[in-house]
Amino acid sequence: MLYVCEEIIIFNSTTLILSYESLSGLKKINFVQQLQGNFMKEVLIKNIKELVQVEEQAKHVVAGSEMAKLPSIKSAFLLMKDGKIADFGEMKDCPDIGADSSSQTIDATGKMVFPSWCDSHTHIVYAGSREGEFVDRIKGMSYEDIAKKGGGILNSARRLQETSEDDLFEQALGRLKEVVSYGTGAIEIKSGYGLTFDAEVKMLKVIQRLKEVSPIKIRSTFLGAHAIPLKYKDDRQGYIDLIINEMLPFISSNELAEYCDVFCEEGFYTPKETEAILNASIDLGLIPKLHANQLTNSGAVQVGVAKGAISVDHLEFVEEAEINALLNSETMPTLLPSAAFFINLPFAPARKMIDAGLPVALATDYNPGSTPSGRFPFVISLACIKMKMTPEEAINAATINSAYAMELTGTHGSICKGKVANVFITKPISSLAFIPYSFGSDLIETIILNGEVYEA
Ligand code: NIG
Ligand code: FE
Numbered sequence: 001m002l003y004v005c006e007e008i009i010i011f012n013s014t015t016l017i018l019s020y021e022s023l024s025g026l027k028k029i030n031f032v033q034q035l036q037g038n039f040m041k042e043v044l045i046k047n048i049k050e051l052v053q054v055e056e057q058a059k060h061v062v063a064g065s066e067m068a069k070l071p072s073i074k075s076a077f078l079l080m081k082d083g084k085i086a087d088f089g090e091m092k093d094c095p096d097i098g099a100d101s102s103s104q105t106i107d108a109t110g111k112m113v114f115p116s117w118c119d120s121h122t123h124i125v126y127a128g129s130r131e132g133e134f135v136d137r138i139k140g141m142s143y144e145d146i147a148k149k150g151g152g153i154l155n156s157a158r159r160l161q162e163t164s165e166d167d168l169f170e171q172a173l174g175r176l177k178e179v180v181s182y183g184t185g186a187i188e189i190k191s192g193y194g195l196t197f198d199a200e201v202k203m204l205k206v207i208q209r210l211k212e213v214s215p216i217k218i219r220s221t222f223l224g225a226h227a228i229p230l231k232y233k234d235d236r237q238g239y240i241d242l243i244i245n246e247m248l249p250f251i252s253s254n255e256l257a258e259y260c261d262v263f264c265e266e267g268f269y270t271p272k273e274t275e276a277i278l279n280a281s282i283d284l285g286l287i288p289k290l291h292a293n294q295l296t297n298s299g300a301v302q303v304g305v306a307k308g309a310i311s312v313d314h315l316e317f318v319e320e321a322e323i324n325a326l327l328n329s330e331t332m333p334t335l336l337p338s339a340a341f342f343i344n345l346p347f348a349p350a351r352k353m354i355d356a357g358l359p360v361a362l363a364t365d366y367n368p369g370s371t372p373s374g375r376f377p378f379v380i381s382l383a384c385i386k387m388k389m390t391p392e393e394a395i396n397a398a399t400i401n402s403a404y405a406m407e408l409t410g411t412h413g414s415i416c417k418g419k420v421a422n423v424f425i426t427k428p429i430s431s432l433a434f435i436p437y438s439f440g441s442d443l444i445e446t447i448i449l450n451g452e453v454y455e456a
Contacts, residue, residue: 041102043080043451045425046094047109051076052432053399054088054415061332061404062396064357070392070432078113080421083451088415104453110428111445115414116185116216117376117398120405121289121313121334123190123223123367124175125206126156127163130368143343143370144267144295153227153263156193156368160203168206175366176210179374181456183444185216185422186403186412188289188363190261192223197247200224204256215449216422219406221259221289222251225269225277240273244280252284258407259310260286264300271299278307289405293317294345305329311361311405315348316340323356332405333358335397336365337382343370350387361401362394381439391433421451 052072062069077094079087087095097103133146133155146152160168172189179187189207194200200222207220224243232239251257260281264274278288288307292300294314301322304312313334315322326333335348353360362383366374376398383394403413411420425446429435435443444456 040104040451040453041082042097042104043421043448043453044095044097044103044105045078045108045113046105047091047107048073048076048078048113048425049108049110049428050074050112050432051078051088051415052112052114053395053413056416058409058414058416058419059400060409061359062400063359064354067354067359067393067396068390070395072432076113078415078423080423080448080451083421085415085417085419085421087417106425106446106453108425112426112429112432113415113423114183114395114426115399115412115419116422116424116447116449117183118186118402118406118408118413119179119184119363119366119374119376120188120219120311120332120361120402121190121336121363121365122179122187122374123192123365124179124187124374125168125172125189125191125203125210126193126368127159127168127171128156128368129372130155133369137343147227147267150230152369153193154195154230157195157199157227157229160193161196161199165202165206168202169209172206172210173213175374176214176216179364179366179376180216180447180449181444182375182377183424183447183456184374184376185420185424185449186219186406186408187216188219188221188259188406190221190223191257192226192261192263195224195227195229197242197250200247201250201256204251208256215452217408217412217420219259219408220257221261222248222257222281222286223261223263223291224248225262225274227263227268236273240277243277248277248280248284248286252286257286259289261289261291263291264303265291265294265298266296271303274300274303275307278303278309282307287407289313293322294339297322301325305331310407313363313365314339315353316345318349318353323353323358326353326358327356332361332401334361334363334402334405335383335387336363336371336379337386338373338375338379339365339370341382341386342372347382347386350383350389354389354393359401359404360389360397361405362397363402363405377435377443378439381436384436385439391436394436395432421448423448424456
């Protein structure tokens with residue numbers, strides 16, 4: 001077991017020294033441990049009450065009525081070797097593994113095992129917080145009113161521009177550790193609070209540094225078109241030209257992002273402007289992803305589909321036409337119910353979408369304005385409670401479909417031989433539905449990333 005405090009890093013039971021955090025019951029996951037090691041090569045979890053989301057062959061998408069099916073094995077084992085899933089099945093077929101120092105057996109009697117969540121939409125690189133706007137909304141202002149007054153994204157941009165890369169890195173690293181403790185095992189992170197060449201690049205460099213230390217896979221998205229900076233208030237095209245002619249070429253040639261996102265919305269970027277930015281990104285090899293139909297039915301879904309976006313995200317305001325456009329596409333509709341919850345928007349019509357045959361993915365949208373939370377189990381509860389998704393549908397949306405939204409279905413999102421060994425073990429729970437039912441509770445007991453065991 002690994003116990004960590006801010007300054008001291010201590011490895012496994014043979015050299016165990018209890019830090020103040022372990023004594024107070026707070027055992028932190030510290031990524032620095034990866035620099036040294038005494039790692040398990042083989043980890044066997046046995047007597048699993050239920051092993052959830054198992055597949056023989058990796059699926060890339062689960063759509064429509066298939067979303068209600070969540071393959072699982074009761075009374076199961078899971079064997080992980082060298083950071084990958086090596087085998088799984090019923091307990092009657094459980095193998096014996098050696099008892100040397102490179103092997104570990106965990107007894108999961110009464111507990112369930114899940115593949116880690118895949119969080120395909122976050123903004124965890126940001127400076128400070130915006131609870132002042134939260135109070136303004138309580139008193140009656142809307143998200144749009146705040147943005148129009150120069151608050152919102154522009155407020156975060158001002159702070160981020162004044163914050164050093166090192167400080168930003170530390171803040172974002174704290175959030176990354178936090179979401180890992182909630183069960184997230186792969187994540188997408190966006191820029192978009194820089195809004196100048198230097199500040200956008202600073203954000204993307206922070207994401208690059210996070211990639212270097214993170215035990216979980218990180219995908220990086222350039223979101224320079226998140227708002228129109230104040231300086232360009234009367235020259236929108238000037239800023240769009242800066243994105244197209246300077247930011248995108250630099251980001252592409254320095255491999256600072258895999259995706260390009262635009263906040264296509266009234267008061268932000270029009271569908272036409274979005275299309276121009278995406279055309280430039282596609283030419284440079286960055287795949288589109290969009291903030292779409294969050295505040296109005298803006299036309300963003302159709303632009304995303306036409307441009308082959310890997311996902312269109314939010315979708316609070318979609319109707320038949322948008323559902324039909326998505327049905328004939330490879331674009332993953334991604335729903336972010338924590339954002340709708342926090343800023344009091346209608347929830348996306350998940351039921352309509354799934355009943356029409358669409359897949360949907362879920363993600364947190366962790367950001368300082370519309371979703372100051374990266375708690376994935378809460379997203380799953382909201383999906384069930386507010387969008388009438390069944391627990392099985394919500395878990396498909398949080399694993400295979402959200403892995404698709406960052407092109408990770410070959411390695412993440414299910415218990416499948418050869419995939420990365422990123423899973424979590426719950427506390428003893430009565431059933432799968434107990435996860436969304438007990439919203440707000442911490443039900444994860446053990447986290448395994450790349451076959452390494454951490455206490456949550
Ligand atoms: O996904 N809507 C655009 N972007 C973020 C919120 C940004 C902010 O308010 O800081 C979102 O909700
Ligand atoms: Fe977002």
